[in-house]
Amino acid sequence: MGKIFGRYLKGDRTIWLVVFFLSAISLLAVYSSTGTLAYKYYGGNTSHFLLKQLGFLIFSLVVVFIAHLISYKVYYPFSTLLMGISIPLLLFTLVFGTQLNEASRWIEIPGLGITLQSSDVAKFSLVLYVAKVLSQYQKEPINLKQLTFKLMLPIALICVLILPANFSTAVLVGITCWLLMFVGRVKLRHLLGFTGVGAMALAILILVALQFNTIKRVHTWKTRIESFASSENDESNYQVEQSKIAIATGGIFGKGPGKSTQRNFLPHPYSDFIYSIIVEEYGWIGAIGIIMLYMILLYRAALIVKKSKRTFPALLAFGLALLIVLQAFVNMAVAVNLIPVTGQPLPLVSMGGTSLFFSSAAFGIILSISRTQSKKELFDGEEPVEDNN
């Protein structure tokens, strides 16, 4: 094991373990599709699910592996370019997305057969960009004008462009950037000032949106044809209810692998509500275990920041870790009904999608950063890697 770590898997060993554990959990959660009920209802076609997930797993590990070999320095010059790509990409999906309805968040990359969620590209690029700008202003603290034009406006632009299609991602990205700027020594009073302005803008936006909504409702009221079909509200209530049942029946040790029954009643058991299924099957051990894994990731990222002599890699690693952990929080918070239902996958655990690709890439980049830091610096107080078992 140690040899594999030394020779092929470079960088922070703990983060690698987090990657492996999360991947294993993701496989186990899908394994539950071989459980009794699902077996009956899906005509025994469980191998299909398992193989598909195995494919995803290998894919994500490959992404992590490749990303961790690429030096983080590569991203530095690219960050502004990526921002340049993200904005038209978001605009494109915003304009054409409404016509394509469901596909509004997605774009297909020609030739590769991979669909990308434009907001995933954008949030990744933004973190990269913010880390870069902040690293340029460490000798002399950033002044208000620079802060406004180089950071706040680009962040606001991206967030506003993401907002209509994906509210929760916009908030997530906003909070991550805020925290990153705080770590990157932006003055707290500046940050709070901009937060106030942002909050006010958001409030106005919501008011306007509500106004539009009532007009729309009045319009449909006038037509004789009425829809009594279940509203979105009904649906999310149902999901939350089912999720709570899953959690309540999990207990301390859970029902055991593949014993989930609630999986049959949750609409997206392998992405949006995977956490409920994990709690149902693995109980408190699974529930707290997952949280611990993300906490460990954050702790290791914080260590990188502490040890790093350079600010760009430090901020990049911390920013990406924050992005992952906060997204994980949103996913779990939905499952336990702390916040309303929104479709954030659990990083590296939820099945499929671009999210998996970007989560893997993020992990890879964090590992790459830890790899390039000197061993002494990073493994402070530990044995050198090569000599250990």
Added chain:
Amino acid sequence: MSLKLQTDRHFVVSGIVVLVLLTIVIKLFYIQVIDSRYKFSAQNNVLRYVTQYPVRGLIYDRNGKLLVSNKVVYDLLVVKRLVKSFDTTEFANLLDISTDQVREAFTSLKKQRGYSSRKAMVLLKQLPVDVCNRFREQLFRYPGFELQPRTVRKYERHIAAHMLGYVGEVDENTINNNSYYQLGDYIGISGLEKTYEKELRGKKGVNIYMVDVHNRIKGPYENGKFDSVAVEGKNLETTIDADLQEYGEKLMVNKIGSIVAIDPKTGEVLAMVTSPSYDPSLLVGRERAQNFMQLQTDSLKPIFNRSIMALYPPGSTFKVVNALIGLQEGIVHPYTQYSCAGGYTVGRGVGCHIHRSPINLTEAIEMSCNTYFCHVFRNIIDNPEYGSVEEGLNVWRKHVESFGYGHKLGIDLPNELGGIVPSTSFYDKYFRKGGWSSLTIISLAIGQGELSATPLQMANLVSTIANRGYYLTPHIVKSIGDSLSIDEKFSQMHRTTIDSVWYNYVIEGMDMAVNCEPGGGGTARIAALPNIRICGKTGTSQNPHGKDHSVFFAFAPKDDPKIAISVYVENAGFGATWAAPIASLMIEKYLTDSISRPYLENYILQANLLNRRGKTK
């Protein structure tokens, strides 16, 4: 770009994020440990329990005539998730309701207990069959809707509403206290429907199905091993004579009061009329709530079951009880004579009407002499053998209670009241200890004052007299299902504390009251029938609510009593004027199944005795 970050702000941020993550742990703890709601709903998810509703038992009269049966209605169920947009006006027209009702139904749908957009929830209740047949043809145009058959009551004859009672949906309280009932189940709420709920309802069955993610049925669970078959409710055969009941209700139209008729030999209730009444079919179907409200707000209180719940002063009918107690205690003899010159003059005095004087006990009953019974009553209470007035009242009270007064008789109907027989402690409180005497409570001599009884108790009293000293607890149900036995308590003989020999003198008096020669002084000669010897006693009871109540009770035939009856007409005047002819017509109807005096029948049918409250006599 080569400067190391010097602050430890990243640890502050990490700390905050860790705290945020901890909120998830707290919420998990809350869901798992504190809020136990969700643990129990898990099973309902995988399995769908489809209830099989049994058919409620039928109710027959004593001659096998059907009183209550069932009819099919439909509840409209909806799985909200599957509903597509539709034309509301067309939908409403199809179901024969207004568009507002449709919107309202959908709004209140979500407020239902256990609401889920994926489960079939009741949208509209109890739609009539013809509407549903029309809707069923169009059902394909309305995905997500289905019709569920339910049975509700159907009344073959529009009589005996109070006695039969009604059926309605179970309330929250019952559901919480009785695991048999679930939301939407029907339950007997009053009358026989309530008393015999367990027998009438039968037993629900359940079919358990496995369902998939979309709540679609995938087949029976464990091949139906845990399914149970619905058991039909048992039929009730009642003691009621439907024709007599119907006739009684007809006679009591436009009058307030009650008729109770009992077969003295068995305690079987032959008729129990409460007026004003209502058509029992008003409390069935979708208009039930509205009709109920209307009945409830009616100033004449048609829902109030006067036969077993109204507490009336028994008036002069009670003189027979005082006569029997006096005879038993030896303070009066059949030949004891008292003279009466227009009233009892001691103390405040009690007036009397003009009749010959002096008279003996039998004549006193025949002529309903107040004076005579004031003497009797005071002699009972002040009998030196007892030592004190208090002890005198105790002796008197013990006798009275043996007639079924002052306590519930135990009829098989809910909400029966027991009436009042005042006790020494009552008078001690009302006046003061030692502050009252036989003179103070002299009203009891003529059935007035603090004494009250239900019409059922009065009918039971006359039934006891007909039996010369015992009664069987009045009851309405003769047999349940195939078994011929009913509750043992209905075949137990309740003996009074009076020796049977004394009854003959009282019966003689009641005979003369009806059947004496013209000018002989009988108070109820209007009730006499040529071929049937009726024994009866009138009463005219004073009350603070206007004109006197008209009271009469009787049994017939004298030698082989087959019917004992009490009639009470509120604020109508003399007992002989209204109550006596009604009782006489009822007796004739029951014993001969014909009416020989159409003039008397017309006289009663045309009388409107409502709105006499507050008017002076």
